[in-house]
Amino acid sequence: MPVNKRVHSKVVAQAAKDLLIERGVTIKDVADIVYQMQAPYNVNLSFDECIESVEAVLEKREIQHALLVGIELDKLAEKKMLSEPLQSIVESDEGLFGVDETIGFGAVFGYGSIAVTTYGHLDKQKIGIIRELDTKQEHGVHTFLDDLVASVAANASSRLAHRLRDREEDLEEEEIQKRDHEERIS
Secondary structure (H helix, E strand, C coil): CCCCCCCCHHHHHHHHHHHHHHCCCCHHHHHHHHHHHHHHHCCCCCHHHHHHHHHHHCCCHHHHHHHHHHHHHHHHHHCCCCCCCHHHHHHHCCCCCCHHHHHHHHCCHHHHHHHHHHHHHHHHHCCCHHHHHHCCHHHCCCCCHHHHHHHHHHHHHHHHHHHHHHHHHHHHHHHHHHHHHHHHHC
16 A cells, blocks of 8 residues: 655755756746846846745745656656657657646746746747756756746746736825825825
C-alpha cells in the first residue's frame, strides 16, 4: 500500500527557487523582465518592487509545481532519459510541441487577463533571460524553462499592475475623504 507522504510547502518553495538558480535564472533576471513590462505604466516603479513581486509569485504552489515538473523534464532530456520520440521532441524544442507553452500558460491564470496577455507577449518576444534560455541549445535543454520564466514574469507583472491600480484608487479615496472633511469644517 502506498504511503501518502506530505511535503511541506516551504520545502517545495525552496526546491523551486533552487532549481531556478541551478538552471542559471536569478530572481533579478526575472525582475528585470517585470520592470521592462511595467515601467511604461508606472513611472515610480522601483526594481525592488519587481523583485518583491517575483518572490511573491514564487510562493504560489501552482507556480512551484509547474517549475518542478518542467525543469525536471528539461533535466531528463539533457540526460537522454526520456522515451522516444519524446526525447527528441523535448531535446530539440520541436516547433509544434506546445506542452511547454501549455504548462507556462496554465500557470498564469491565477493572475488574470493581464498575466495571460503578458505571457503571450513574452512567449513571442523572448525578452531578457527568456531569450538566453531559448537560444542556449548547446548549453542544456531549456524547452520548458523559458516558458516557465515567462509565466513567472507575466504573473509578477500582473500582480504589480493590480497593486498600482489599488494604490491609485486608495489615493483617490483619500482625496475625496479629505475634501469632504474640509467642506464639513468650513
